Amino acid sequence: MTAPLTPQPPHDENPHGPRQAPHVPQPSEAAAPYRYEEDGPGMKTEVAQAAVTAVVVAVSGVLLGLVWMWLAPRVPLISDGEAVYLKDTEGEQAIGVDGTFTLLALAFGVLSGVIVFLLHRRGGIPLVVGLAVGGLLGALLAWRAGIWLGPETDVVAHAKSAGKGVVFDAPLELKSKGTLLAWPVAALAVHLGLTALFGPRDPEPCPTPYYGEPRDDARPEGTAS
Numbered sequence: 001m002t003a004p005l006t007p008q009p010p011h012d013e014n015p016h017g018p019r020q021a022p023h024v025p026q027p028s029e030a031a032a033p034y035r036y037e038e039d040g041p042g043m044k045t046e047v048a049q050a051a052v053t054a055v056v057v058a059v060s061g062v063l064l065g066l067v068w069m070w071l072a073p074r075v076p077l078i079s080d081g082e083a084v085y086l087k088d089t090e091g092e093q094a095i096g097v098d099g100t101f102t103l104l105a106l107a108f109g110v111l112s113g114v115i116v117f118l119l120h121r122r123g124g125i126p127l128v129v130g131l132a133v134g135g136l137l138g139a140l141l142a143w144r145a146g147i148w149l150g151p152e153t154d155v156v157a158h159a160k161s162a163g164k165g166v167v168f169d170a171p172l173e174l175k176s177k178g179t180l181l182a183w184p185v186a187a188l189a190v191h192l193g194l195t196a197l198f199g200p201r202d203p204e205p206c207p208t209p210y211y212g213e214p215r216d217d218a219r220p221e222g223t224a225s
Helices: 043-059 061-071 093-119 125-149 155-162 177-198
Strands: 076-079 084-086 167-169
Touching (some): 061 093
């Protein structure tokens, strides 16, 4: 009869010495866990970038005001020496003034959103807030700049200086103040859309290594427990 086979010890073990359980690596012996890099430039840097963005975008509202004053249709007025009337009562120039401002504000919002995204691809919430605040302030500044630099705001004085029966331009004004939101809304929509499509992606989480006692069914055959 053939003797039962017994498991042979590894070559590096002493066949006459005590058998030892396989070595289980400890956390200190394993490689250091993966550390994510800081996502973004840091809170202080982001706040500084947001402040600069808000100021630059707001100041660019002066340019919007100048373009609006140049492109907006004029509302003709006429005086009979006692009162001031619209020369064309069925004209749509007043609606055109609001429409021109809205289209220009949308264009400035799209442009500012694209530029801010290209300059700060990793910008966080502070940058988005700065862009929105800057767009709103820019729209307000453009509105006031267009009025200041446009036709005379004192209609009575302007009518007297023009004379009876002479047509003159009415001051620029916005009938709908909701158009002031066109710039910040367009800037946020474009910036968030570009960030979702082309922004940096978060790295995949690394699985956490588990350090524990080997299971009974995973011990090599013939190993002492």
